[in-house]
Structures are given as structure tokens and as C-alpha cells.
Amino acid sequence: MSNPGDQQAFDRCRQALFGASVLRSSLSPIILWGRARGAALTETPLTQFAPDVYAGLYAPLFMFAGTATVTFDEDEQLYKAVLPVGFRNRLPPGQFPYPFWHDKTKWSSYQATVALQFFIDPDSDLIKVAQFVPGAPSPTVLAEAMEAAASFDGHWLWTDGNGRTQPQVTLFDGLYRADNPHVAEIESRYRALALEMREAECDSCHVPGNPQKLKRLVLLQTPAHAAGEIRRILESVRNGDMPQDDTGIEKPLPPAVKQRLLARAEAFEAILTAARDWENRHAAE
Amino acid sequence: MRPNEPRHRRASGPGMALAVVAALVAAFGTVQGEPLTVDDAIKLRRAAFALQGQYFGQLKPMAAGAVAFDTRRADALVTRVTALSQMAAEFFPAGSDQGNTKASAAIWQRPDDFAQRERALQTELAALARSVQASDENAFKSAVATTSAACKACHEDFRAR
Numbered sequence: 001m002s003n004p005g006d007q008q009a010f011d012r013c014r015q016a017l018f019g020a021s022v023l024r025s026s027l028s029p030i031i032l033w034g035r036a037r038g039a040a041l042t043e044t045p046l047t048q049f050a051p052d053v054y055a056g057l058y059a060p061l062f063m064f065a066g067t068a069t070v071t072f073d074e075d076e077q078l079y080k081a082v083l084p085v086g087f088r089n090r091l092p093p094g095q096f097p098y099p100f101w102h103d104k105t106k107w108s109s110y111q112a113t114v115a116l117q118f119f120i121d122p123d124s125d126l127i128k129v130a131q132f133v134p135g136a137p138s139p140t141v142l143a144e145a146m147e148a149a150a151s152f153d154g155h156w157l158w159t160d161g162n163g164r165t166q167p168q169v170t171l172f173d174g175l176y177r178a179d180n181p182h183v184a185e186i187e188s189r190y191r192a193l194a195l196e197m198r199e200a201e202c203d204s205c206h207v208p209g210n211p212q213k214l215k216r217l218v219l220l221q222t223p224a225h226a227a228g229e230i231r232r233i234l235e236s237v238r239n240g241d242m243p244q245d246d247t248g249i250e251k252p253l254p255p256a257v258k259q260r261l262l263a264r265a266e267a268f269e270a271i272l273t274a275a276r277d278w279e280n281r282h283a284a285e
Numbered sequence: 286m287r288p289n290e291p292r293h294r295r296a297s298g299p300g301m302a303l304a305v306v307a308a309l310v311a312a313f314g315t316v317q318g319e320p321l322t323v324d325d326a327i328k329l330r331r332a333a334f335a336l337q338g339q340y341f342g343q344l345k346p347m348a349a350g351a352v353a354f355d356t357r358r359a360d361a362l363v364t365r366v367t368a369l370s371q372m373a374a375e376f377f378p379a380g381s382d383q384g385n386t387k388a389s390a391a392i393w394q395r396p397d398d399f400a401q402r403e404r405a406l407q408t409e410l411a412a413l414a415r416s417v418q419a420s421d422e423n424a425f426k427s428a429v430a431t432t433s434a435a436c437k438a439c440h441e442d443f444r445a446r
Contacts, residue, residue: 213434215442247436248439249338
């Protein structure tokens with residue numbers, strides 16, 4: 001394994017997994033991700049990700065030993081592949097999809113990860129659930145986690161000392177070519193969408209803090225997370241399935257808010273499509 | 286009767302539940318004594334859930350402090366929600382995940398889990414009722430929140446998106 005702060009190793013891993021990788025092509029259209037807690041999957045809180053988001057932002061945070069064991073989990077009726085890993089806990093803050101250190105338990109668990117486990121559907125051969133398996137965190141890790149949690153300022157997106165939006169990994173930095181003419185506009189259109197999502201109270205649920213304690217959280221707080229979910233955002237808002245009240249029942253948006261939200265979401269989807277199309281056209285160069 | 290005891294309580298409970306059932310059955314044209322079709326069951330439970338939402342929704346402004354805590358009104362609402370939730374639970378026959386419904390197939394795949402959610406809701410509603418009967422506004426606010434959470438937990442697992 002490389003050094004946990006090795007930026008070049010991380011970049012190569014991201015590009016390889018985000019590209020035409022076996023991992024990416026083996027992911028279900030919605031993959032569930034989170035910490036292994038020793039409970040049944042149905043009872044375990046997990047976050048829903050599009051394959052792009054998992055392959056480009058989360059899986060590369062781990063260094064793989066290159067081995068795996070596969071068994072059949074009788075309780076879940078799914079194959080379980082266990083891959084020994086280490087966590088890249090020394091990368092700059094902007095290389096993590098969001099500040100995992102907002103929660104000391106989460107950050108210490110990530111840092112103590114000893115393996116990933118993938119649950120694979122025997123019918124489709126696709127990975128439905130991926131979990132990180134923490135070992136025993138060291139006292140040093142726990143102390144660092146508590147310090148980091150105390151310093152979190154509540155912002156999922158922030159601006160660094162050079163005026164750059166962070167986390168920069170969520171702006172497709174390093175995943176799309178630097179000369180892609182559409183990438184620069186992704187951030188500005190996301191910010192326009194984010195304002196409307198705030199008006200529609202999307203951020204009262206779809207953020208890493210999981211204020212509604214959802215068992216199947218969807219994250220929308222960065223360009224990359226929203227990009228992975230843009231079609232579901234559009235569909236659920238058009239159909240009136242979102243937002244929901246605190247009992248999980250649809251709560252209609254005022255028509256003007258809904259119209260603005262859809263317009264911004266469509267504009268964001270259009271620039272994402274243009275950026276991806278450009279990448280595909282120039283892939284051979 | 287204690288000073289804070291709601292006066293209408295004699296009109297609640299099984300009598301009210303039967304009256305609401307009768308109204309629902311009348312509204313949807315099912316005939317007493319005949320087996321329900323799947324479509325009828327879906328209509329009835331949807332009606333029961335819609336009414337629960339309407340009545341429970343009236344409790345939320347009280348819990349939020351937007352309107353005054355009125356024990357008499359709150360007790361009527363909690364009684365109705367409790368009765369309706371118990372009725373709705375009876376209208377999930379096999380095959381009724383198909384049709385005009387958001388009921389997830391998981392209800393029939395994991396009936397024990399579904400039943401556990403229903404019991405959890407009844408536990409929260411009982412606590413809510415006790416808070417109202419005790420005129421304990423703080424307990425009432427807390428119970429409305431935990432009842433909402435019980436609703437949401439079930440909807441998250443068993444209501445199709």
C-alpha cells in the first residue's frame with residue numbers, strides 16, 4: 001500500500017476507478033454505502049449513491065491490499081466479498097467528498113477501517129451494498145477525531161485560502177480533462193441550483209449530518225453528489241414525490257418554488273450532459 | 286370528571302372508530318358482509334391514511350407552538366389518529382401491493398417487520414394520548430415528534446418512492 005497522504009497514488013486510483021473500471025461496471029444503479037455495524041442490512045443506516053459518485057469519490061479513499069475472500073451470506077442471501085484495505089486519512093481536506101470529521105465516530109471509524117465488504121446480488125452479479133469495516137481505533141485516532149469534530153464549522157462546501165471552492169474533488173477535479181470547456185460552469189450552475197434547493201428545504205434532509213435520521217440517505221450538498229442524483233431530483237420534484245414532511249409524506253412545493261427549482265435542475269443537468277458528451281468525444285485523444 | 290379531562294371522551298374509542306369505519310365504507314360503496322376486493326382494500330386504507338394525515342397534521346401546529354395547546358381538541362385528534370391507524374393496518378390483504386397504491390412489496394415480504402412498525406406507532410400514539418390526558422405540554426411536544434418519527438420509519442421502509 002502507498003502512503004495514506006500520497007496525492008498521486010490517490011489521483012491514479014480515482015481516475016482508474018471512475019473510468020471504465022470493473023468496479024464501476026459492477027455497481028448497481030443505486031449502491032448503498034456506509035459503516036458495517038454488525039446488524040442486518042435492512043436495519044443499517046446507509047447512504048444511496050450513483051455509481052459515478054461511489055467510484056469517483058468514495059472507493060478511491062481506500063488503499064487495497066489486492067486480496068479478497070468471497071463467501072455466501074445466508075442471512076442476507078447475497079455474496080459477500082471482503083477486501084483488506086487501509087484508509088487514506090492524510091490527504092488534504094478537499095480530497096474528501098465532505099468533512100467526514102464533522103462526526104468524531106464517523107471519522108475515527110473511517111480511519112480505523114481494515115476492510116471493505118461488498119454485498120453482491122447473485123442474480124445480477126452487481127454490488128448492491130458496500131460497507132467499510134472499522135477495526136479497533138487507536139487512542140491517537142480517537143483523539144484526532146475528537147479534535148477534528150470540534151473544529152468542524154458546519155459547512156459542507158467552503159472556500160479555501162486561494163479562493164477555490166472545496167472539496168475540490170466534488171467539482172470533478174481530476175476526473176474530467178482540464179481542457180473540458182464545460183467543467184467551469186458546473187460549479188456556478190450547481191450554486192444556482194443549491195439556492196433553490198435551500199428554498200425548497202432540500203437541505204433539511206439531504207446533507208451528511210442526516211438530521212431526519214433517514215435509513216437510506218441521499219446526499220445533494222456538493223456538485224458531484226447532486227450530479228449523481230440529478231435525474232432522481234428532477235423526477236421526484238416533477239412528480240411531487242419531494243419534498244416530504246416529517247412523517248415521510250409528500251409536501252407540495254409552492255408552484256413558483258417548484259418551477260424555479262426545476263429550471264435550475266434542468267440547467268445543471270444540461271451542463272453535466274454537455275461535459276460528459278465532450279469527454280466521450282475526446283476520449284480517444 | 287377531572288378539571289382537565291376532555292369532555293368529549295365518552296364519544297371516543299370503539300364507538301367513534303366504528304362510526305368512522307361506517308363512513309369510510311359508505312363513501313367507497315362496499316357492501317357490508319361481502320369480501321373486500323383488493324381495490325376496495327386499497328381505497329379504504331388510503332382513505333384511512335389520508336384522514337390520519339389530516340388529523341395528525343392539526344396536532345403539529347400545537348406542538349410547534351403556532352396555535353395554543355388545546356387538550357380537548359388534541360385528545361379528539363389523537364383518538365381519531367389512533368383509531369384510523371388501527372383500521373388502516375387491517376386493509377393490507379395479499380396482492381394489494383398492485384394497483385393505485387404506494388404500499389411496498391416489502392410489507393408482504395417482511396410481515397414481521399411491518400407488524401413491528403405498527404406496534405411501535407401504537408406505542409408512540411399511546412404516549413401521545415397520555416401526554417394530552419395529563420395536559421403535559423412538554424411531553425405532548427416530545428410525543429408528537431416521536432410519533433412523526435415512527436410514521437417516517439415505517440414510510441421509509443414500506444412506502445414505495
